[in-house]
Amino acid sequence: MSQGEFDIIKRYFQRSTNKVDGVEIGIGDDCAILDVPCDHQLAVTTDSLVSGVHFFEDVDAYRLGYKSLAVNLSDLAAMGATAKWVSLAITLPKIDEVWLAEFCRGFFALADKYNVKLIGGDTTKGPLSITVSAKGLVKTGQALTRCNAKIGDVIFVSGCLGDGALGLLVKLLATETELFTKDNQQAFVNALELTEPRLHLAKLLVGYASSCIDISDGLSQDLSHILNKSQCSAEITLENLPFSDAILNEIKLDHLSLSQVWQHAVNGGDDYELLFTIPADKVSAFKALLNTQSKYDDLACYEIGKITKQKQIECEKLTTASAVSSILFTYLQQPVDVNSTGWDHFK
Amino acid sequence: MSQGEFDIIKRYFQRSTNKVDGVEIGIGDDCAILDVPCDHQLAVTTDSLVSGVHFFEDVDAYRLGYKSLAVNLSDLAAMGATAKWVSLAITLPKIDEVWLAEFCRGFFALADKYNVKLIGGDTTKGPLSITVSAKGLVKTGQALTRCNAKIGDVIFVSGCLGDGALGLLVKLLATETELFTKDNQQAFVNALELTEPRLHLAKLLVGYASSCIDISDGLSQDLSHILNKSQCSAEITLENLPFSDAILNEIKLDHLSLSQVWQHAVNGGDDYELLFTIPADKVSAFKALLNTQSKYDDLACYEIGKITKQKQIECEKLTTASAVSSILFTYLQQPVDVNSTGWDHFK
Numbered sequence: 034m035s036q037g038e039f040d041i042i043k044r045y046f047q048r049s050t051n052k053v054d055g056v057e058i059g060i061g062d063d064c065a066i067l068d069v070p071c072d073h074q075l076a077v078t079t080d081s082l083v084s085g086v087h088f089f090e091d092v093d094a095y096r097l098g099y100k101s102l103a104v105n106l107s108d109l110a111a112m113g114a115t116a117k118w119v120s121l122a123i124t125l126p127k128i129d130e131v132w133l134a135e136f137c138r139g140f141f142a143l144a145d146k147y148n149v150k151l152i153g154g155d156t157t158k159g160p161l162s163i164t165v166s167a168k169g170l171v172k173t174g175q176a177l178t179r180c181n182a183k184i185g186d187v188i189f190v191s192g193c194l195g196d197g198a199l200g201l202l203v204k205l206l207a208t209e210t211e212l213f214t215k216d217n218q219q220a221f222v223n224a225l226e227l228t229e230p231r232l233h234l235a236k237l238l239v240g241y242a243s244s245c246i247d248i249s250d251g252l253s254q255d256l257s258h259i260l261n262k263s264q265c266s267a268e269i270t271l272e273n274l275p276f277s278d279a280i281l282n283e284i285k286l287d288h289l290s291l292s293q294v295w296q297h298a299v300n301g302g303d304d305y306e307l308l309f310t311i312p313a314d315k316v317s318a319f320k321a322l323l324n325t326q327s328k329y330d331d332l333a334c335y336e337i338g339k340i341t342k343q344k345q346i347e348c349e350k351l352t353t354a355s356a357v358s359s360i361l362f363t364y365l366q367q368p369v370d371v372n373s374t375g376w377d378h379f380k
Numbered sequence: 381m382s383q384g385e386f387d388i389i390k391r392y393f394q395r396s397t398n399k400v401d402g403v404e405i406g407i408g409d410d411c412a413i414l415d416v417p418c419d420h421q422l423a424v425t426t427d428s429l430v431s432g433v434h435f436f437e438d439v440d441a442y443r444l445g446y447k448s449l450a451v452n453l454s455d456l457a458a459m460g461a462t463a464k465w466v467s468l469a470i471t472l473p474k475i476d477e478v479w480l481a482e483f484c485r486g487f488f489a490l491a492d493k494y495n496v497k498l499i500g501g502d503t504t505k506g507p508l509s510i511t512v513s514a515k516g517l518v519k520t521g522q523a524l525t526r527c528n529a530k531i532g533d534v535i536f537v538s539g540c541l542g543d544g545a546l547g548l549l550v551k552l553l554a555t556e557t558e559l560f561t562k563d564n565q566q567a568f569v570n571a572l573e574l575t576e577p578r579l580h581l582a583k584l585l586v587g588y589a590s591s592c593i594d595i596s597d598g599l600s601q602d603l604s605h606i607l608n609k610s611q612c613s614a615e616i617t618l619e620n621l622p623f624s625d626a627i628l629n630e631i632k633l634d635h636l637s638l639s640q641v642w643q644h645a646v647n648g649g650d651d652y653e654l655l656f657t658i659p660a661d662k663v664s665a666f667k668a669l670l671n672t673q674s675k676y677d678d679l680a681c682y683e684i685g686k687i688t689k690q691k692q693i694e695c696e697k698l699t700t701a702s703a704v705s706s707i708l709f710t711y712l713q714q715p716v717d718v719n720s721t722g723w724d725h726f727k
Contacts, residue, residue, distance in 0.1 A: 057421060058525060061609075063458035063594055064423040064516070066523045069416035074404060076411040077499065079467040079513060083506035111410035120426040122469075122511040152424065155511070159430035164469040164502070164511040166426060169411070176413045178405060247410055262408075 038156050041128065045137045046121065046151060054150050055117060065152035067118060073170040078108035084161040089204060094132045096226040097163070098139030104249065105167035106147060106230035107305045111247040113177040113239040114169030116147050116232055121154035122164040147232055177238060177245035177309070182263035186243050186310035186340040191231045192333060193224075193277040194252060195294055198301020200225025213283050220279035228305040233329040238309055241319045245309035251302040253360060253371070259310070260340075260358035269338035271364040271371075274298050299362070299371045310340055385503050388475065392484045393468065393498060401497050402464060412499035414465060420517040425455035431508035436551060441479045443573040444510070445486030451596065452514035453494060453577035454652040458594040460524040460586040461516030463494050463579055468501035469511040494579055524585060524592035524656070529610035533590050533657035533687040538578045539680060540571075540624040541599060542641055545648020547572025560630050567626035575652040580676040585656055588666045592656040598649040600707060600718070606657070607687075607705035616685035618711040618718075621645050646709070646718045657687055 047060045057066040069075050082101050084090055102119060109116045121140070125133075144151060149167070199213075200221035206212060213221070231247075238245060244263060246255045252269075260267055276284075276294060283289040298304075311319050316336075326332055343356040362369045394407045404413040416422050429448050431437050449466060456463045468487070472480075491498060496514070546560075547568035553559060560568070578594075585592060591610060595602045599616075607614055623631075623641060630636040658666050663683075673679055690703040709716045 058523065062525055063455040063592075064425040064461065064523075066459065066518065067422040067424060068520075069422055071418040075414040075416055075422065077414060077465075077467060077513075077515070078411040079469050079501050079511075081469045081471060081502045081504045081511065083471055083504050086504060086506050108410040112413065114411065118424075120424060120513055122426050122428045122513075124428060124430055124509060154426050155428045157428045157430050157433060159433050159509060160507040162471060162506060162509060164426075164428065166424075166467055166469075166513040168424070171413065173415075176405065176411075178409050245410075 041133070041156055045133050046154070046156075048151065054148065056150050056152055059150065059152045065118070067152065067168070069170065072173055074173050074176065076109055076112045076114035076169040076171050076176065077166065078105055079164065079166040080104045080108065081162060081164040093226070094135035095139035098136035099143050100226055100228065101163040101165050102140050102143045102149070102167070103228045103230050104305060105165045106143070106149070106232060107228070107247045107249070109167055109169040110231045110235035111177065111245050111307060112169070112171060113175060113235050113242070113245065114171040115236065116149045116167060116169045118150050118152045118168040119144065120166045121151060122157070123154065124157045124159040124162045126159070126161055147230070172239070175239050177242050178262070179244055179246055179259045180262040182244040182259050182265055182310040182340050183312065184265055184340055184342050185313050187313055187316050187336055188256070188267060188269070188338040188340065189309050189311060189334045190248070190252070190275065190337050191234050191307040192229070192304070193275045193280070194248070194304055194306065195280055195298035195301060196221050196224030196277050197228065197303030197305065198297040199280070201301075201303055213288050214286070217279040217283055220277065224277070225303055229331055230305065231307045231331065234307060234332050234334065237322055237326065237332070238307070241311050241315050241322070242309040243312055245307055248304045248306050248308050249302060251300045252308065253299045254302075255308055256360060257358065259308070260360070263340075264343060264356065264358065266341045266343050266359045266361070267338055268341050268361045268363060271295055271362055271369060273335060273337045275335040295369070295371055307334075388480070388503055392480050393501070393503075395498065401495065403497055403499055406497065406499045412465070412467075414499065414515070416517065419520055421520050421523065423456055423459045423461035423516040423518050423523065424513065425452055426511065426513040427451045427455065428509060428511040440573070441482035442486035445483035446490050447573055447575065448510040448512050449487050449490045449496070449514070450575045450577050451652060452512045453490070453496070453579060454575070454594045454596070456514055456516040457578045457582035458524065458592050458654060459516070459518060460522060460582050460589070460592065461518040462583065463496045463514060463516045465497050465499045465515040466491065467513040468498060469504070470501065471504045471506040471509045473506065473508055494577070519586070522586050524589050525609070526591055526593055526606045527609040529591040529606050529612055529657040529687050530659065531612055531687055531689050532660050534660055534663050534683055535603070535614060535616070535685040535687065536656050536658060536681045537595070537599070537622065537684050538581050538654040539576070539651070540622045540627070541595070541651055541653065542627055542645035542648060543568050543571030543624050544575065544650030544652065545644040546627070548648075548650055560635050561633070564626040564630055567624065571624070572650055576678055577652065578654045578678065581654060581679050581681065584669055584673065584679070585654070588658050588662050588669070589656040590659055592654055595651045595653050595655050596649060598647045599655065600646045601649075602655055603707060604705065606655070607707070610687075611690060611703070611705065613688045613690050613706045613708070614685055615688050615708045615710060618642055618709055618716060620682060620684045622682040642716070642718050654681075
């Protein structure tokens with residue numbers, strides 16, 4: 034059915050958002066106009082999802098709508114920000130009303146959960162892709178960055194690791210073979226497609242965490258960003274990595290070895306959990322704070338290692354020592370070589 | 381040459397923007413962190429340019445970089461905002477270093493001109509497309525919207541009309557025929573590809589204009605947005621439409637009829653000029669203000685009509701009258717039928 038661009042916007046995307054939640058003007062003018070409170074700073078993130086690259090062409094529209102927002106909200110969480118507003122640029126090959134309705138149902142299911150308002154965007158024709166730009170608020174000076182981890186800080190991760198990467202594996206091989214039990218396969222795919230942005234946890238991290246990042250490209254690669262920015266190294270205790278019931282069950286069934294699980298957990302990406310550091314002297318208070326939060330069931334987080342000193346490497350030609358950031362993985366106190374490469378679009 | 385995503389960002393897009401111009405944190409963390417002054421509101425706009433839809437696949441990379449920012453800055457100008465920050469999501473089929481360097485040269489040429497800082501984005505692989513989200517500041521309560529035009533207000537347009545649409549025509553037919561003189565063809569294509577966002581003029585409109593919009597979809601369609609939102613009609617005096625020297629020259633050479641020029645000026649789109657209304661009693665003061673501005677040479681604007689009362693249309697079935705917004709085009713005081721359809725992606 035042929036519909037005009039403005040009809041589409043009106044029918045699917047435009048909701049009455051004016052004059053509430055800091056939205057002075059929402060969809061329907063040249064720009065949105067937003068109110069940022071005086072004692073807050075604006076956090077902005079942008080992520081694109083491209084058909085055939087970030088998702089399969091036959092992806093479920095509800096899940097695509099959900100995930101295109103989720104990956105952006107995860108970035109806001111990683112800064113300790115409260116999610117507020119979002120712009121959606123969607124490029125569609127054609128107007129498929131059922132598809133669009135489902136996409137919006139997924140998008141707004143998540144938006145409504147965290148009270149995020151769609152304030153604008155663009156609807157264009159072309160190969161399917163979605164670019165979301167999310168905006169949040171953080172108290173001035175309190176944003177969680179990647180550059181303040183200190184030696185001795187404890188490294189935490191929210192939720193479980195490896196399920197997203199296993200979900201991708203299931204999707205890639207789906208028609209060819211059954212790697213895992215049906216229930217576990219579905220659990221992995223759900224972890225990949227219905228990722229939960231850790232916005233509730235993020236609020237509690239402000240004032241405690243010395244650094245934070247979300248694990249979109251893999252624990253190893255994303256931890257390296259913190260280490261490089263903070264000029265330190267890390268030791269990760271593999272026996273402390275948190276795994277889902279589905280992964281533990283597959284290990285038990287001998288469908289997965291421990292070494293395979295480490296690979297997915299450390300290098301796989303697509304987990305969208307928060308990786309953060311807390312100074313040793315604040316860990317008890319942080320845990321006590323978590324224990325007082327009965328309102329939310331998505332606050333689980335686990336100690337997986339600690340921040341250590343950079344290694345000194347002798348540079349032969351310069352006959353001087355250079356400091357490098359590195360990650361030492363150990364299992365039962367023995368070093369383990371876990372190949373460290375995350376997801377990179379152009380490699 | 382194969383380069384990683386992070387290398388590309390570092391090499392082409394990342395500049396040192398931290399701690400200046402309201403950028404607390406720029407590229408290089410999960411989010412940018414921005415300072416919005418207490419007495420200002422944030423203006424946000426997002427526009428996508430898709431290969432084969434918004435630009436030709438062999439488009440000059442410099443011009444594409446320039447235009448992808450220009451169309452967004454034009455939206456900020458339409459709100460009376462000062463441009464401040466921009467996010468760039470770019471999807472590339474492959475890494476072509478020469479192309480990327482040229483794209484960035486065009487993008488930053490315009491960004492630097494208006495002191496706009498690139499604060500983040502996303503670099504992904506896929507069919508070429510660019511989504512820019514621009515952010516600006518406007519004094520609280522002073523944003524220029526589409527909904528405050530009043531009967532008797534004078535309608536103005538900045539710059540000239542029709543050149544963008546003629547530029548598109550030249551590009552579409554380029555290899556087949558020469559419609560116009562070589563110099564004029566180039567002038568039309570320049571108008572299409574190197575559009576100037578009217579940010580200098582926008583600053584002067586605040587406090588004077590009762591409504592404003594940028595003409596991206598054609599004078600007729602964009603004026604209709606103001607009329608519908610403001611619940612009024614308009615009369616446009618065709619002999620007052622401003623035309624470039626190139627168009628006037630082509631009329632003189634008999635390559636274009638006046639009627640053809642009206643078509644392009646009224647329905648063509650791609651002009652990215654500002655269309656705004658000023659209350660009759662403020663017009664003199666506004667013109668006087670313009671005359672004091674010797675710093676900029678891009679402030680030209682022209683009176684092209686006035687805001688009128690909505691038409692009352694008898695609705696047969698309801699036996700009541702309904703008010704509709706309409707545009708009356710006149711030439712030498714005679715009504716002219718100028719077919720009113722702008723650009724719509726899905727029609």
